[in-house]
Amino acid sequence: MNWFGTNVSWVVIVIILVIVLAISLFFPWQKVKNRKQQKSDLINKPIDEKNKNNSESIIPNFMGIYNSIGKSESVRMKKLVYVEPKENSCELCIKYENTVLSLEVIDKNYLTMAEAISNGYHHLGCTHKDIDYYPGDTELKDKFFTQEEQIKFHQLILEQFKLENNIRNIKYDLENKNSKSVSIEDLNKAIEKLDIFCKENNLTRNFSREEPEISDLKKFTK
Ligand SMILES: [Zn+2]
Structure with a gap:
């Protein structure tokens, strides 16, 4: 055997291959895939009164002092809006009606405005309005049309x-x-x-x- 002679380059190549193989085997591909899936499956249904306490209790109670604009959250953790339903909505926008969108660049829990826009929301001539959404405070209008x-x-x-x-x-x-x-x-x-x-x-x-x-x-x- 000539470990330190001409064959040394082969040994290095084999070691590198083994390392690459080991990394790809242990890399959490599934986790990455799941996370992407969760995000794309996200339908941002507004939280109703019954379960809002479970899902939006990220904002602790002690912060519930009224702020200058009279909202019960003293600090709104992020900017959220909800899409008011329109009777003459086009098909591009219907799926976003009565849902909550996040104005943050990245949001783990809500679909962001940028993502909605890239899917056709707020197209040319769109008449939809984004209304400030405060979880628990904003009253959502009922859709009175199918x-x-x-x-x-x-x-x-x-x-x-x-x-x-x-x-x-x-x-x-x-x-x-x-x-x-x-x-x-x-x-x-x-x-x-x-x-x-x-x-x-x-x-x-x-x-x-x-x-x-x-x-x-x-x-x-x-
Ligand atoms: Zn629209």
């Missing part, structure tokens, strides 16, 4: 946007006289179509959205 009703209503709003867009296009063409194919009659027809659609579906017309010179954001914001 998810199907919300999706149906949202579809109606999209249809209204489409009809309004048609009116804007005709008005634009008429004003700029760049198309001989549109006439006042076309405009009246388009307006009538929208008017009937709104009446049939109990929607209110938004006259400012029917003007061609508005920003893209206003075109699609309720």
